[in-house]
Amino acid sequence: MLSKQxxxxxxxxxxxLPNLNEIEVCNLNVIPLQxxxxxxxxxxxxxxxxWDFLLKRDFRVLQVTADRPEIHFVKRDSIANY
Structure with missing residues (x-):
């Protein structure tokens, strides 16, 4: 899994799941350990x-929409979050 790796x-x-063909994630946060x-x-x-997912087991993304993405690169001394 990505989080452990x-x-x-x-x-x-x-x-x-607002619709059968849409996934919505609210307030997503990614925080490196410590x-x-x-x-x-x-x-x-x-x-x-x-239909591709149900019939062929193929997950084909049609559209991605991101609302207010923020990336924070922080480096203090030799410690960085990236």
Whole structure:
């Protein structure tokens, strides 16, 4: 898993399915272990082709929308969050 491979804490407030072909993640945060927050995102919407997924097991992304993404690169002395 990505979080274990890179020592990250990945959290979110809500994971929703507004439509059958859409995933919405609210308040996504990526925080490296014992470091400052690296990435925050107010809302992420991913629309995908439902029929390809159901019939072919192929997850094809049609559209990605990111609302208020913020990337924070912090380096103090020799310690960085990236």
């Amino acid at each position: 890179y020592d990250l804490t990945i959290s979110y407030d809500a994971l929703k 470091r400052d927050t690296l990435f925050t995102l107010h809302r992420l919407n991913i629309q995908f082709d439902l």
